[in-house]
Every structure is written in C-alpha cells, then in structure tokens.
Amino acid sequence: METKPPMRTVWRGTVTFGMVVLPVRLVSATEAHRGRFREIHHRDGGRIRHKRVCELEGTQEEISYGDIGRAVELPDGRLVPITDEDLERLPLPTKHTAEVLGFVPGTDIDPITYGHSYYAAPDGPAADRPYVLLTEALARTGYVGICKIALRQRERLAVLRPRRGVIVLQTLLWADEVREPGDLGPSVPVTDRELQLAELLLSELTGLEMQQLDDEYGHALEQLVAAKAAGGDVPEFPALQWPAVDLLDALEQSIQAARRSRQ
Incomplete structure (x- = not known):
C-alpha cells in the first residue's frame, strides 16, 4: 500500500x-496531481535544459544550488545581495x-x-x-x-x-495587487423577463456536488500521451458548434432541460 x-x-x-x-x-x-510539460526542441525532440550560469564569468559552467544566493535589483540595474541572516x-x-x-x-x-x-x-x-x-x-x-x-x-x-x-x-x-476591471464589462440593457428567467434558471441549477467533479482535461491529456507513446492514432474530436438561439428561447429551453435532468 x-x-x-x-x-x-x-x-x-x-x-x-x-x-x-x-x-x-x-x-x-x-497539491498538484497532473504532470507538467517539458520544453523540447521542435526540430529533433531533444529536451531543453536551462543551466544556471554566472553572466560575469562568461562560461557555461553550471553553478550549484549551494553557491546561489538572492538579490534585489535596483532601478539602475545594480544588484543588492540579501542573505538569510539579513532576512532574519x-x-x-x-x-x-x-x-x-x-x-x-x-x-x-x-x-x-x-x-x-x-x-x-x-x-x-x-x-x-x-x-x-x-x-x-x-x-x-x-x-x-x-x-x-x-x-x-x-x-x-x-x-x-x-x-x-x-x-x-x-x-x-x-x-x-488586484487590478480593477475598468470597462471590460458590457453595458447593454436586459429586460425584466430575461432577468426573471435567468434567476429561475439559477435556482434550477443549484445543488452541485463539487466532490463529484473531475479533471477531464487531465484525463484527456493522459490518454493523449499514452496514445502517442504507443505509436497509435490520436483521437480527434469535432469542434463544438453553438447554434444561434434567441436569448429568451435559450433561457426557457435551459430551464426545461434542468427540470428534466432532476426527474
């Protein structure tokens, strides 16, 4: 176990x-459960490695973590070293x-x-x-x-x-640290009927069980990786098509669908 x-x-x-x-x-x-992407070279698929090098030495010799400290960069580009003792x-x-x-x-x-x-x-x-x-x-x-x-x-x-x-x-x-949205939100009028239906739709869609939700993207990515690793065909899914529907009709149809799903 x-x-x-x-x-x-x-x-x-x-x-x-x-x-x-x-x-x-x-x-x-x-904690994070899904794997992270790695950087590779497009031309040959080789792994891209980021080396820790000192720009003053002008060499490609990698610096060990034990020899790496921290600093604060000033507006003029100067670096002020800050040690653990300074922080303490x-x-x-x-x-x-x-x-x-x-x-x-x-x-x-x-x-x-x-x-x-x-x-x-x-x-x-x-x-x-x-x-x-x-x-x-x-x-x-x-x-x-x-x-x-x-x-x-x-x-x-x-x-x-x-x-x-x-x-x-x-x-x-x-x-x-929080940005204001500015004018990102549209300012178009909605009718009282649309608001009533929207509120009714919200009430019909309550009671969501958050624990039952799953990471579908993560599972799909695992299947994609497994298929490519095995040399098989990668499944293709048709793009979603959203038909043009009148807003009131869309609200009424959504309410009916929500009620049917509860039966």
Missing part, C-alpha cells in the same frame, strides 16, 4: 487573538507570530484576493484547547480572522477560517 510522505512544515509560530496564544505549524493544504534581522513580528487584527464575516472577503491555502495544526498539547476554541467559535459565528504573516520571504495578509474541524490559513493579495 502506497504511503504518502508526511506533510512538511513551512512555518512554525503562534497565532494570537486577544490575550490567547495558540502555537501552530503550517503545512500546505493543496528584519524587524517583522509576523516572522513568528500571526496576530489576529480583527474578525469579519467570511462573506466580506472578495474571493479574487485569495492566495495559497495552508492547514494550521496545533503545535504541542498546550495548543489543543485554544485551537478547538478558535475553530468552533469561527464555525459558529461565520467570522474569519484577519492577520498578517511572513511566509516565503514576504509578508502577507491572511484569513483564518474553519474547515472540517481544522483551521485553514489562506493568504490574501494586498489591495494594490
């Missing part, structure tokens, strides 16, 4: 709300403490601002009671906690929310 490797801790510190101190450790809450000396309490700045209804958070998700696990027996307390209080009230935390050399806003008895810490984009 295949066993999964243990979840790696990516941050260890404390969550504080009021005078309550909750030691936690963060582990990634998501940054005066950021969020490196080890995520202080809850306040609580807001979960519906107040715009989903466009959500980033990476982490499970916050209690770190030690002393954390169990405050952990359960915070988890159940969030679940009962519908509130989420807003905090700041330093993760992967960046300080982020984050929300704390409950999920199946576990606290999830989900990073948020800063306000200036």
